[in-house]
Amino acid sequence: MSRKAEFLKIWTERVRRDHADDLLEWLERETDFFEAPASTRHHGAHPGGLMEHSLNVYHRLRAIVCVETYGTITSDLLAEDVEETVAILGLLHDVCKVGVYHKTDLFKAIAEGDLAAVAPYEFRDPLPLGHGEKSLYLIQRRMDLEPEEAMAIRWHMGAYDNAVKGDGRALSAAMEATPWVWRLHQADMCAAWVDEREAAEE
Numbered sequence: 569m570s571r572k573a574e575f576l577k578i579w580t581e582r583v584r585r586d587h588a589d590d591l592l593e594w595l596e597r598e599t600d601f602f603e604a605p606a607s608t609r610h611h612g613a614h615p616g617g618l619m620e621h622s623l624n625v626y627h628r629l630r631a632i633v634c635v636e637t638y639g640t641i642t643s644d645l646l647a648e649d650v651e652e653t654v655a656i657l658g659l660l661h662d663v664c665k666v667g668v669y670h671k672t673d674l675f676k677a678i679a680e681g682d683l684a685a686v687a688p689y690e691f692r693d694p695l696p697l698g699h700g701e702k703s704l705y706l707i708q709r710r711m712d713l714e715p716e717e718a719m720a721i722r723w724h725m726g727a728y729d730n731a732v733k734g735d736g737r738a739l740s741a742a743m744e745a746t747p748w749v750w751r752l753h754q755a756d757m758c759a760a761w762v763d764e765r766e767a768a769e770e
């Protein structure tokens with residue numbers, strides 16, 4: 569099964585929320601979500617890297633919730649609303665990355681000299697709202713999120729979020745308000761630093 573097919577299967581089976589189909593249509597027709605890389609030069613800096621990362625986070629998050637619920641990882645279904653939240657958070661937390669990675673102009677890089685230092689992609693964001701904030705905005709414009717989902721997506725970078733340097737109280741308050749903030753941050757870290765590291769070393 570292709571990664572896009574896996575995404576579509578999870579989305580259509582697990583997400584029953586009003587306007588979920590509008591959101592999917594927007595992703596397919598108006599964004600590069602299914603082909604985009606996940607970074608300029610690090611994890612997932614290749615076509616489809618964002619889809620690969622989003623699925624890795626989905627599986628990690630589901631495993632975290634399964635262990636909390638059943639004490640083990642299982643394919644048994646979780647409660648319907650929990651499965652829906654896991655799918656929305658895992659698959660869409662990095663939707664802020666649509667339309668921001670542009671292939672580096674290699675001719676220009678050669679002309680400028682240092683080709684070894686050139687990243688495969690350049691980052692240009694037409695909507696610089698901040699990372700978690702932008703994902704939240706792009707989703708919420710099309711489909712309602714529950715408050716705990718909004719907090720988890722906003723703060724999924726955890727203490728790596730630049731806003732925490734100014735004032736970490738909102739992050740701590742969000743962590744206190746719902747375990748989904750930590751669960752999603754943990755799943756994101758596992759995907760980036762374990763799953764995608766192993767994939768890069770294969």
Ligand SMILES: [Fe+2]
Pocket residue numbers: 661662699724725
């Ligand atoms: Fe992210």
Ligand SMILES: [Fe+2]
Pocket residue numbers: 621625661662756
């Ligand atoms: Fe992520």
